[in-house]
Amino acid sequence: MTKKRKKQQITLPGLNCSVELEPASIQDPFEPAKQLTVMKNIRVHPLDSMVARKTINAPQKEAGDRFLELFDRAEIGGARAIDYSQVKVDISFTHRGLPKGVAEAVQELKEIRQHLGARYYALLVSVIGDRMAVYDLARARDKAEKPTYATLSYFTAALRLALDDLTEFWGVGIGATRPRRHQFEMSVENELEHN
Numbered sequence: 001m002t003k004k005r006k007k008q009q010i011t012l013p014g015l016n017c018s019v020e021l022e023p024a025s026i027q028d029p030f031e032p033a034k035q036l037t038v039m040k041n042i043r044v045h046p047l048d049s050m051v052a053r054k055t056i057n058a059p060q061k062e063a064g065d066r067f068l069e070l071f072d073r074a075e076i077g078g079a080r081a082i083d084y085s086q087v088k089v090d091i092s093f094t095h096r097g098l099p100k101g102v103a104e105a106v107q108e109l110k111e112i113r114q115h116l117g118a119r120y121y122a123l124l125v126s127v128i129g130d131r132m133a134v135y136d137l138a139r140a141r142d143k144a145e146k147p148t149y150a151t152l153s154y155f156t157a158a159l160r161l162a163l164d165d166l167t168e169f170w171g172v173g174i175g176a177t178r179p180r181r182h183q184f185e186m187s188v189e190n191e192l193e194h195n
Contacts, residue, residue, distance in 0.1 A: 022052055046133045055156060056163060063166035064128050067112070071129040074105035115169050120162040127159055134159060 024040040040048075047064045050056045056064070113121040126132045134155045138147030141155075166172070 045131055046127050049133070056160060059167045059172045060160065060163035063163050063170060063172050064124075066170060066172075067124055067166060068128050070105045070108055070112075071125070073101055074109055112166070112169060116162055116165050120158065120165065123155070123158055124162050124166070 021039045023037050025035045026038055028034040028036045045068070047056070047061055047068075051058075051061045112124075116124070123137075126137060127134060135147065135152065138152040138155050139145065142148055142151050
């Protein structure tokens with residue numbers, strides 16, 4: 001009988017994270033017709049991990065990456081506190097407002113929030129923007145070391161639906177319809193209340 005080997009996880013000193021490497025194919029930068037096999041860390045972002053485990057599909061990943069880019073761009077140039085104890089050196093500075101790209105990203109995020117609704121937008125911000133794993137969200141909801149299967153399934157399914165709506169919003173792929181989402185919300189909320 002053969003034993004199934006467990007995937008090796010490597011912890012790097014000085015970094016408060018795990019590294020989980022898997023082979024991935026990429027285009028050779030020197031010979032575009034050829035493919036190279038490289039080792040990729042699938043724990044860089046929760047979306048990378050979910051794609052590697054086939055929890056989400058390529059259009060969902062593409063929509064999630066686009067949301068991440070928007071979210072990161074919207075955070076650039078945020079307000080900072082003024083330190084009045086510092087000596088004022090240059091008085092010629094005039095505030096010109098946020099850069100154009102930041103304002104556009106903030107506006108598009110507002111449109112996405114209106115399209116998805118507050119609950120699913122908050123889920124995308126937690127998983128994609130704040131880079132929190134679905135497992136950790138489920139643990140926080142259950143207030144336990146290990147989340148229940150129902151809670152983990154709820155967050156996974158809810159994230160998939162939110163990503164489907166993002167694909168619909170941008171036209172990346174075919175997204176879920178609102179009635180299906182409403183039925184899902186009602187059934188899962190009922191299940192969680194009974195557990």
